[in-house]
Amino acid sequence: MLPVLFLDVDGPLIPFGAVGARSAPATGGGNPLLSRLDPAHGTWLAALPCELVWATTWMDDANEVVALRLGLPRLPVVDFPDEDPPGRVHWKTPGLVAFAAGRPFAWLDDEIGAADRDWVAAHHPAPALLHAVDARHGLTRADVDAVAAWLGSLSP
Template sequence: MITGARPLILLDVDGPLNPFAGTAETRAGFVEHQIRLSRWNKRKVLRLWLNPALGPALLGLAERTGAQLAWATTWGHRANTVIGPVIGLPVLRVVELDDAGGRWKFPAVERFAAGRPLVWLDDDFDLYPAVRDEFLGRRVGVPTELWRIDPRVGLTMGDLAAVEAWLDGHSNVGTPE
């Protein structure tokens, strides 16, 4: 467990929790859901694959490590009403994403984290490599792990075990909140 500032575990939906690029073979444990979102044409159905075991696993990880779960997804607050209930997550804080002028989620995550240690679970860190590297450069001295999830497979129990080991390995950092 990291002592001092409570670490963050930031969750993206599409890729990590919804392995949209996968196949039936690569999505073991994920269940297909068909939903309609109000912003979409009422006749259009969005297909998602979600693993109901991930919610309890994420909650257990957060409890064991003292970390705080939060959404860092373009789903925004809808993650709390559409995704969270399906996989057993309570309402979580949301990183308020903005149009960062081609800088993706990095500026919003930087503001949200405010110097706290973080593990960020996402599949798109390589979209803007220069911006990613700048983000990491500004976080020198603050434990930061960008954990890339394969969007064909989604978040696995192995990923969660590795994230827990990473958090445990950074147990003497941070400053009081």
């Protein structure tokens, strides 16, 4: 089975930083944040040898509005447990480990911390790459290259 790549939307695919005067506000009642989506991200991600999975509060709206604009197909969506994990562990982390079910996984998110790495190391038996993306800039080619290199390092 292919490794999983969990994708956050807010931060990595919709950067929070000012994107400059060239970014015109959306018209016609659309969500202005969607103008920050970069179709190149979809091209980069689709080329990776892994299964792309949404890991975002957008839930299935990621398929309805984000995937289309990135040129991605409908993707699976992680359903997160209601209860929060202990300490500084991100509320997404246990749900991702459960979804991966022992498969190697990478995770692109702007809110990854040391507690998440520790929790995954203790609860996930396979390799994992928790790669923090800078939400000011969003996903960069260097981020995707890091994931590609990690995927390439996995034994078949």
